Amino acid sequence: MEIIKNLVPASKYNIKCPYTMNAQFIVVHNTANDASAANEIAYMIRNNNQVSFHYAVDDVEVVQGIPENRNTWHAGDGGNGRGNRNGIAVEICYSRSGGDRFIKAEKNAAKFIASKLKEKGWGIDKVKKHQDFANKYCPHRTLDMGWNRFLNMIQSELNTSNSSGQNTSTVLKRGSRGTQVRYLQMNLSGLGYKGVSIDGIYGPGTESGVRRFQKAEGLNVDGIAGPNTLNRMDSNIKGIQNKLKSKGYYKGSIDGMFGPGTKSAVITFQKANRLVADGIPGKNTMAKLNEVIKPQPKPGKLYRVQTGAFSKRSNADNLVKELKKKGYDAIVVKQGNLYKVQTGAFSKRENADKLVAQLKKDGFEAFVI
Structure with missing residues (x-):
C-alpha cells in the first residue's frame, strides 16, 4: 500500500510534535468526521491546535503527516503520557457517517497496521485503542462494530502476507512503490x-x-x-x-x-x-x-578397567590405596549395593586390555567393562 507523505513543516514541530519518540505501539482512532485522509492531514497541519497524528487512512490511500520519530498529541493522556509519547497514531476516516467508505477505510487500516507490525517485528499485542489511554470512547465506530473483530482483521492480514511479509511471487523493479x-x-x-x-x-x-x-x-x-x-x-x-x-x-x-x-x-x-x-x-x-x-559429536564408548567390587566401602578404599602405591590412579564407584574400584578410561579397547595385562602382572585381578 503506497503511503503519501505530507509532512508537517519543522517550523511547527513545537506545536504538533515537540519531542523525539521511540515508538512502542500503534494507537487506533476514528476521526469522527467524513473527510478524506488527505484533507484530515492538511487540516491538522494547517491549524495551530495541539492535536496531531501520524497517519490518516481512508478508502483509497494512507497519508502521513508526522514522522514516526516524533511524538504526536492524540491520546489525551498528557504531556508525558505513554500514548502521546510512545504511540504511532492512526486515524481511520469517514467514521462519522460510516457506510461503505468507512468499511473500506477500516480494511485499508487493518492492512496498513499489519504492514507496520511486520516492519517493526511487533505482534498484535502492540495494537492499542485510544480508549486505552483516555476516558474517551474511541475509535467509536470500530468499537461499535467490535474491537476484537478489528484485531482479527489485522491478524488475518498478518497471516495471509505469506509466513513472511514479502510476497515472493511478485516482481519489483525501478519505479515500483509501496x-x-x-x-x-x-x-x-x-x-x-x-x-x-x-x-x-x-x-x-x-x-x-x-x-x-x-x-x-x-x-x-x-x-x-x-x-x-x-x-x-x-x-x-x-x-x-x-x-x-x-x-x-x-x-x-x-x-x-x-x-x-x-x-x-x-x-x-x-x-x-x-x-x-x-x-x-x-x-x-x-x-x-x-x-x-553445529551438532556436537556424542562422546564415544569408554572402556574402563575394574579391579574389584565390595559390599563394604572400607574394603574398596583399601584396594584403592594398594593400587596407588603401585602407581595406578583408582577411584571408587558406587553402583547399587556394591562399591566398585575402577582405574583408567580409554576410547580404544586395546589400551584398556594393555592396562589389564599390566595390573595382572602386578598381582591384581582386573577386567574391562
Whole structure:
C-alpha cells in the first residue's frame, strides 16, 4: 500500500510534535468526521491546535503527516503520557457517517497496521485503542462494530502476507512503490547492503542493492526483484532466524523479515561471541553462528578397567590405596549395593586390555567393562 507523505513543516514541530519518540505501539482512532485522509492531514497541519497524528487512512490511500520519530498529541493522556509519547497514531476516516467508505477505510487500516507490525517485528499485542489511554470512547465506530473483530482483521492480514511479509511471487523493479518495496528495502538493509533507503520507492539505491545481492547469491544480475531473488532472500533470512532461535537469541516468528527483532537478536549474538555488534549477519557472524549450532559429536564408548567390587566401602578404599602405591590412579564407584574400584578410561579397547595385562602382572585381578 503506497503511503503519501505530507509532512508537517519543522517550523511547527513545537506545536504538533515537540519531542523525539521511540515508538512502542500503534494507537487506533476514528476521526469522527467524513473527510478524506488527505484533507484530515492538511487540516491538522494547517491549524495551530495541539492535536496531531501520524497517519490518516481512508478508502483509497494512507497519508502521513508526522514522522514516526516524533511524538504526536492524540491520546489525551498528557504531556508525558505513554500514548502521546510512545504511540504511532492512526486515524481511520469517514467514521462519522460510516457506510461503505468507512468499511473500506477500516480494511485499508487493518492492512496498513499489519504492514507496520511486520516492519517493526511487533505482534498484535502492540495494537492499542485510544480508549486505552483516555476516558474517551474511541475509535467509536470500530468499537461499535467490535474491537476484537478489528484485531482479527489485522491478524488475518498478518497471516495471509505469506509466513513472511514479502510476497515472493511478485516482481519489483525501478519505479515500483509501496509496502512490498519497503519490505525489500528493509531486508536488503538488514543484510548489510548499504545505500538502500527504506522509503517504499524502488529507485537507484534499491536497484543497486538488489544487483549486489543477486551477484553474491549467484543469481541473474538484472536489478529486478523477481520470484527467484525474493525467494532466495526470504530463505536466507528465515535460515538466520531459525539458527538464532535455536540458540535462544531470537524470540519472534520465522517470517523472513529482517526487522528490528531480527537485528536485535543478531546484535545480542554478536556481543555474546565477541564479534563486531553491528546487527549485520556478515561472513564472520554467519561463520560463528554455523559453528555454534553445529551438532556436537556424542562422546564415544569408554572402556574402563575394574579391579574389584565390595559390599563394604572400607574394603574398596583399601584396594584403592594398594593400587596407588603401585602407581595406578583408582577411584571408587558406587553402583547399587556394591562399591566398585575402577582405574583408567580409554576410547580404544586395546589400551584398556594393555592396562589389564599390566595390573595382572602386578598381582591384581582386573577386567574391562
